[in-house]
Amino acid sequence: METIVTNHARKKLKERAGVGKNNAHEMAYRARFYGLGLKDCEGELAKWLFCKRLKCGAFAKIYGKRTYIFSEDGILITIYPLPKEFEDLEKHVKPEAWKRYKQYTNSLHRAQNVPIKTTDKPQLKDPNTIKVVLNRHLEAENIDFLVIKVVRVGNSYMAYFLSDEPRRDSRFFKSLCDWARNSLKIRVFFEHRKDEEGNYVLKKDWLSGNVRKE
Known part of the structure; x- marks a missing residue:
């Protein structure tokens, strides 16, 4: 079972967990298959994890003191630090789930027991997943685009x-298309959304609710 890590997630693993690129896939695998999911958590932690999942990706897993956000395809999108109020993690996790989690994390032979397979050639197919990954990349590169579909x-x-500056959009097209082809192994083209009269829809109007959303 392969676990893919986006460039954005690899960057956040380094910044927020001190995990280098050579270990990124291994850490993503451990979090995905051995981390604590929504059904393992209770109370406020379960509510917090549920909100993170809805906002950022298809499902979330807690591993160590961090939350890993995955797409429907099992691709690691990003990670977040666990809030301080949940640092005493055992108090917020169901007993059986905690026992299973600790048995794994305490194992001295963990590396030998986990058949890790990795790949640097992700094959994304789900349009919603691609939208999430594109927006994460845009955010990381400080490009003021919002992919809506x-x-x-x-x-x-x-x-x-x-x-918010349609006339300047084209300056980013080549770099974004090249990034999608090299990093995601797919061909992506970009088109600024227009309204029924053929006018460009601005990001600020969309976010403020001044235009009808599909």
């Missing part, structure tokens, strides 16, 4: 996005 067109994908 991704549709498949033959063997490629069309990403409909918003910005």
